[in-house]
Amino acid sequence: MHFDVLTLFPAIFAGPLEESILKRAQESGRLSVALHNIRDYATDKHHITDDTPYGGGGGMVMKPGPIFAAAEAALAGESGAPVVLLTPQGRPFTQAIAAELAHHRKILLICGRYEGVDERVRQHLASDEISIGDYVLTGGELAALVIIDAVTRLLPGVLGDPGAACEDSYARNLLEGPHYTRPFEFRGWEAPEVLLSGDHAAVARWRREQALRRTFERRPDLLKQADLTRQDREFLAQLIQIPKS
Numbered sequence: 001m002h003f004d005v006l007t008l009f010p011a012i013f014a015g016p017l018e019e020s021i022l023k024r025a026q027e028s029g030r031l032s033v034a035l036h037n038i039r040d041y042a043t044d045k046h047h048i049t050d051d052t053p054y055g056g057g058g059g060m061v062m063k064p065g066p067i068f069a070a071a072e073a074a075l076a077g078e079s080g081a082p083v084v085l086l087t088p089q090g091r092p093f094t095q096a097i098a099a100e101l102a103h104h105r106k107i108l109l110i111c112g113r114y115e116g117v118d119e120r121v122r123q124h125l126a127s128d129e130i131s132i133g134d135y136v137l138t139g140g141e142l143a144a145l146v147i148i149d150a151v152t153r154l155l156p157g158v159l160g161d162p163g164a165a166c167e168d169s170y171a172r173n174l175l176e177g178p179h180y181t182r183p184f185e186f187r188g189w190e191a192p193e194v195l196l197s198g199d200h201a202a203v204a205r206w207r208r209e210q211a212l213r214r215t216f217e218r219r220p221d222l223l224k225q226a227d228l229t230r231q232d233r234e235f236l237a238q239l240i241q242i243p244k245s
């Protein structure tokens with residue numbers, strides 16, 4: 001997967017891309033990220049990238065010219081790559097969108113600053129607009145990193161365990177249940193016996209029930225989209241009758 005990122009602040013990306021799984025994904029050739037400084041595409045003497053809004057009012061608006069020029073340089077005549085504008089007005093980012101983006105070979109991410117981007121970027125350059133949640137960030141850079149991270153871990157070979165990405169929360173519309181590791185007893189708090197029983201079917205059932213319980217308690221909205229067996233539904237029905245046990 002190749003990401004081209006258009007930003008006024010390329011240095012924001014250095015830390016997250018140089019650690020852990022994103023670092024290893026680049027080293028193994030599964031991920032590449034090209035950072036393009038929008039300022040380098042401003043043609044005036046002072047490399048100005050924003051201007052006051054037509055019609056007045058506060059704040060500044062990012063000029064269309066440098067963004068179009070940077071995008072055209074990054075795409076180099078290629079067509080078909082998603083051009084994603086990061087903006088709080090975009091569609092809410094989800095695991096399903098991450099999975100959809102992971103099918104592409106190349107993605108262009110445009111980081112807007114929060115005050116705004118000239119509307120012609122949305123209308124005539126972006127093919128998609130994404131928001132990472134209902135709060136306002138100072139710019140799209142952190143959102144771009146969130147998308148790069150969520151997409152990269154879905155690419156084949158990026159996670160050590162090939163099943164990890166489809167097992168996790170949200171892929172199945174269920175939250176994960178609790179995890180335990182050694183020691184068995186920590187400060188008087190014991191791990192659940194069933195996990196040490198060696199009974200794989202009992203462990204699998206317990207984990208499933210914990211995931212169902214946690215989702216029911218914290219995110220009941222997710223249960224509507226989850227793939228539930230008859231046994232799952234019976235367990236949930238029982239929870240509704242005796243909620244806290």
Ligand code: 6GU
Pocket residue numbers: 085086087088090112113114130131132133134135136137138139140143
């Ligand atoms: Cl993509 N950009 C900004 N500036 N704020 C956000 C966001 C994006 N997603 C949530 N808040």
